[in-house]
Amino acid sequence: xxxxxxxxxxxxxxxxxxxxxxxxxxxILVGNGVYHAVIKENGAPSPVLKTSADFYAxxxxxxxxxxxxxxxxxxxxxxxxxxxxDLIFNDYEKTAWL
Numbered sequence: 001x002x003x004x005x006x007x008x009x010x011x012x013x014x015x016x017x018x019x020x021x022x023x024x025x026x027x028i029l030v031g032n033g034v035y036h037a038v039i040k041e042n043g044a045p046s047p048v049l050k051t052s053a054d055f056y057a058x059x060x061x062x063x064x065x066x067x068x069x070x071x072x073x074x075x076x077x078x079x080x081x082x083x084x085x086d087l088i089f090n091d092y093e094k095t096a097w098l
Contacts, residue, residue, distance in 0.1 A: 002026075004092035007033035007048065013098045014047045025053040026092055028084060029076070034061045037076040045073055058084065 003022035007013055008031035017027065027048065029037050036046040037057040049055060055076040062069055062078065069078045079087075088095060 001094060002092045004028055004087060004095045005053075006030055006095065006097045007036065008097065009033055010035045010039075014051060016098055017048065017051045017053070024092070025051070026087060027051065027053045027055050028079075028087070029055065029057040030061050032065075034058060034065060034067065037062070037072045038067055049073060049075060056083070056087070 001022045002024040003020060004026040005017065005020070006028045010032045017025075034057045036048045037055070039046060041047070055073075056079045057072055057076050059069065059078045059080055062072065072078055
């Protein structure tokens with residue numbers, strides 16, 4: 001199964017992500033979840049970004065929070081709402097929200 005997971009909060013959701021075992025995992029950071037794409041915890045990237053997955057951050061939510069896309073980690077692709085629709089219909093079979 002190919003699963004896209006929306007992460008909309010900055011709380012640590014690594015335990016839940018680690019338990020998921022899809023064939024392909026995409027983590028879409030939206031809302032306050034976009035902070036995972038830029039903030040370091042104790043000098044290291046967010047533990048969420050250490051999960052084996054493809055990472056995406058919604059450009060509009062980064063902009064709303066005053067985050068410059070140049071500050072987003074290299075392994076996170078900045079995407080638009082249209083890109084999310086494309087991912088859901090073309091790349092992932094199921095979606096979940098954390």
